[in-house]
Amino acid sequence: MSAPKLLLVEDDTALAELVEYRFRGEGYDVRTTDDGDEALLLAAEDTPDLVLLDWMIGGTSGIEVCRRLRRNKSTAHVPIIILTARSDEDDRVRGLETGADDYVTKPFSPRELIARVGAVLRRVRPALAGETITVGDLALDPTAHRVTRRGQAIKIGPTEFRLLRHFMEHPGRVFSRGQLLDAVWGSGSDIELRTVDVHIRRLRQAIAIPGAADPVRTVRSAGYALEGV
Amino acid sequence: MSAPKLLLVEDDTALAELVEYRFRGEGYDVRTTDDGDEALLLAAEDTPDLVLLDWMIGGTSGIEVCRRLRRNKSTAHVPIIILTARSDEDDRVRGLETGADDYVTKPFSPRELIARVGAVLRRVRPALAGETITVGDLALDPTAHRVTRRGQAIKIGPTEFRLLRHFMEHPGRVFSRGQLLDAVWGSGSDIELRTVDVHIRRLRQAIAIPGAADPVRTVRSAGYALEGV
DNA sequence: GGCGCACGTCACGACAGCGTAACAAATGTC
DNA sequence: GACATTTGTTACGCTGTCGTGACGTGCGCC
Numbered sequence: 001m002s003a004p005k006l007l008l009v010e011d012d013t014a015l016a017e018l019v020e021y022r023f024r025g026e027g028y029d030v031r032t033t034d035d036g037d038e039a040l041l042l043a044a045e046d047t048p049d050l051v052l053l054d055w056m057i058g059g060t061s062g063i064e065v066c067r068r069l070r071r072n073k074s075t076a077h078v079p080i081i082i083l084t085a086r087s088d089e090d091d092r093v094r095g096l097e098t099g100a101d102d103y104v105t106k107p108f109s110p111r112e113l114i115a116r117v118g119a120v121l122r123r124v125r126p127a128l129a130g131e132t133i134t135v136g137d138l139a140l141d142p143t144a145h146r147v148t149r150r151g152q153a154i155k156i157g158p159t160e161f162r163l164l165r166h167f168m169e170h171p172g173r174v175f176s177r178g179q180l181l182d183a184v185w186g187s188g189s190d191i192e193l194r195t196v197d198v199h200i201r202r203l204r205q206a207i208a209i210p211g212a213a214d215p216v217r218t219v220r221s222a223g224y225a226l227e228g229v
Numbered sequence: 230m231s232a233p234k235l236l237l238v239e240d241d242t243a244l245a246e247l248v249e250y251r252f253r254g255e256g257y258d259v260r261t262t263d264d265g266d267e268a269l270l271l272a273a274e275d276t277p278d279l280v281l282l283d284w285m286i287g288g289t290s291g292i293e294v295c296r297r298l299r300r301n302k303s304t305a306h307v308p309i310i311i312l313t314a315r316s317d318e319d320d321r322v323r324g325l326e327t328g329a330d331d332y333v334t335k336p337f338s339p340r341e342l343i344a345r346v347g348a349v350l351r352r353v354r355p356a357l358a359g360e361t362i363t364v365g366d367l368a369l370d371p372t373a374h375r376v377t378r379r380g381q382a383i384k385i386g387p388t389e390f391r392l393l394r395h396f397m398e399h400p401g402r403v404f405s406r407g408q409l410l411d412a413v414w415g416s417g418s419d420i421e422l423r424t425v426d427v428h429i430r431r432l433r434q435a436i437a438i439p440g441a442a443d444p445v446r447t448v449r450s451a452g453y454a455l456e457g458v
Numbered sequence: 459g460g461c462g463c464a465c466g467t468c469a470c471g472a473c474a475g476c477g478t479a480a481c482a483a484a485t486g487t488c
Numbered sequence: 489g490a491c492a493t494t495t496g497t498t499a500c501g502c503t504g505t506c507g508t509g510a511c512g513t514g515c516g517c518c
Contacts, residue, residue, distance in 0.1 A: 021299065025306065144457070145403045145448045157475055158450045195477055197495065202475090220485070221494065386464055424466055426506070431464095449474070450505070 003029040004121060004128045007048035009039040009065065010083065011057045019052070019113065026114055036065045043075045047187075049128055050117060053100070055084035066100060074187075079124045081116060083108075125169050135171045135226060136215055138207065140164060149207055159184070160203045164226075167216075172228025174219045200224055232258040232372070233350060236277035238268040238294065239312065240286045248281070251339040252346075256372075265294045272304045279346060284313035308349045312337075364400045364455060365444055367436065369393060378436055388413070389432045393455075396445075401457025403448045429453055 006023060010016040011034035020030045031048070033039050036057050043051065051069065055062040062082065069075045079101040101120050104113055126133045127142040134140075137150045140161075147154040147164060156164065162184045166175075175183070177196040185191055204216050215227040235252055239245040240263040249259045260277070262268050265286050272280065280298065284291040291311065298304045310331045331345050361370045366379045369390075376383040376393060385393065391413045395404075404412070406425040414420055433445050444456040 141401075143403065144401045144454060145451055146401075159476075192478065194479090194495090198477075198497085201496065201498095218495070388465070421467065423468085423506090427466075427508085430507070447506070 003027055004049040005029045005046070006031070006050050006052060006117070007039060007043055008032040008052045009036065009057060009062070010034060010052070010054040012054070022114065023117075028117075036061065039065055040068055040072075043069060043078070044072060047074050048078060049125065050121060051078055051080045052113075052117070053080055053082055055082055074182075079120050081113075081120060083113075127165055127169055133165075133168045135168045135228060137212070138164075138168065138215065140168050147207070149209055150212070152209070154207055156206045157202070159199055160206055163199055163203055164207070167224075167226035171226050174223050174225040176223040179223065196224075232256055233278040234258045234275070235260070235279050235281060235346070236268060236272055237261040237281045238265065238286060238291070239263060239281070239283040241283070248339060248342065251343065255343055257346075265290065268294055269297055272298060272307070276304055277307060279350060280307055280309045281342075281346070282309055282311055284311055310342075310345060310349060312342075362394075362397045364397045364457065366441070367393075367397065367444065369397050376436070378438055379441070381438070383436055385435045386431065388428055389435055392428055392432055393436070396453075396455035400455055403452050403454040405452040408452065425453075 004027075006028050008016060008019060008023075008030055010019070010032065013034070016032050016034070020032050023030045031042055033042060034057060039051075039053075042048075053062050053065060057065075062084075066080055066082070069078060069080065081102045081104060082100045083104050085105070101124070102116050104116055121128045122131060127140065130143045132139055132141045139148045140146070142165065145161065147156050147161065163180065166180070166183050177193040180196050181189060181191055181193070200216060200218075204214055207216075208214065213227075217225045217227055219225060235257050237245060237248060237252075237259055239248065239261065242263070245261050245263065249261050252259045260271055262271060263286065268280075268282075271277075282291050282294060286294075291313075295309055295311070298307065298309065308331075310333060312333050331349055333342055333345055361368055363369075368377045369375075370377075371394065374390065376385050376390065392409065395409070395412050406422040409425050410416075410418060410420055410422070429445060429447075433443055436445075437443065442456075446454045446456055448454060
């Protein structure tokens with residue numbers, strides 16, 4: 001549920017197994033493939049939270065996988081860490097140009113890789129790294145499953161919690177009802193769009209405290225957003 | 230249960246005796262072997278809390294023992310400290326890649342090794358370092374196998390003890406039933422998820438005292454957590 | 459052997475939380 | 489201002505989850 005999902009694309013089987021093992025030990029949910037095309041499929045059917053991408057793989061080259069991940073809407077914003085054997089500067093530039101978030105040259109220690117992954121996740125989605133996220137006077141602790149506003153605890157149901165968490169991971173950004181259904185309920189759920197409204201109301205009710213403005217903004221005919229800072 | 234169990238794999242008999250002697254003096258339960266294969270057997274039949282592994286030993290090489298410890302489910306998460314004569318950087322990388330937790334180069338003072346072992350145990354499982362952990366008005370003494378609340382002794386069964394200890398090692402954090410089964414019952418035990426509920430109830434009953442709130446929090450559709458401070 | 463204890467499982471009941479529909483209110487359009 | 493569209497709000501039935509008591513079993517101890 002809250003374990004960050006990694007997609008590992010690596011054709012060195014031994015290395016892949018090692019990395020997979022260590023990350024599982026760290027509480028990650030890892031899926032592995034040695035093929036670029038399969039990677040794109042896997043990423044499409046269940047969007048990972050981060051992609052570890054070998055630079056040179058069979059099927060499609062790493063740079064191509066990177067580009068195509070970016071092109072696809074659901075995977076466009078997934079952070080990517082490139083693994084490469086060459087410490088060549090040209091490659092580094094090309095990798096980052098293609099939209100990779102970080103760059104690790106082989107040989108690396110799993111510990112180093114774990115640290116890098118942690119760093120990228122902390123930067124991109126703090127809640128996935130188990131860190132408390134703060135937006136305005138709201139604070140959400142994902143590991144303790146706790147929400148506070150101005151220091152006082154908020155009683156909140158599971159769905160509202162996930163909804164709020166999604167908002168707090170992208171403060172200020174407007175989400176359509178469909179996007180919220182995908183992100184909070186899961187992409188395969190056929191739920192009425194209007195159901196979102198009800199949960200927005202419940203969320204508003206839950207985080208409402210007297211004398212404070214409602215941080216949930218309605219954007220007419222577009223969706224909802226959390227007031228960022 | 231209370232004394233941390235060490236497995237020492239070392240073929241320098243004099244050194245092994247010295248280390249063993251010193252650690253026994255510190256209250257550890259030490260078993261020693263000079264053979265890699267025997268080490269794996271010993272580890273399998275009675276999972277140690279930490280393995281001290283010489284890099285170069287007869288039978289199987291240290292790195293191989295390390296790998297095979299990791300591959301076995303019951304020993305997969307046991308911390309390993311590598312002892313090596315070479316301060317060579319390549320080895321260091323390879324050792325950590327294989328999943329060792331720390332690395333001590335010979336010659337070392339027993340005092341240093343004791344400190345490192347303590348540090349690793351504290352990091353991995355605070356209760357094994359023999360320190361009493363305190364959360365709120367609860368206190369748990371892992372060596373004496375005793376729990377007190379507001380100073381008064383609590384009668385508690387073995388499973389509830391391990392459950393409470395796990396909670397107290399991670400106060401405030403929410404664990405799913407599956408995670409609790411892995412952590413308290415051991416991974417690979419096929420126990421019904423709902424069994425956790427029953428033991429949660431028994432734990433609640435055990436630590437309940439009149440006029441005090443229940444420190445075990447139910448997080449609906451997520452799991453349970455111990456109220457942190 | 460008899461006893462007590464701790465354990466894992468089950469079944470039942472309670473209820474929180476969910477999704478939906480229906481109606482009220484607000485907002486935008488001409 | 490009249491209308492259409494979008495959103496807010498409420499009520500309701502249903503499902504899934506949780507708490508709880510009871511039961512059978514295995515094990516060690518006396």
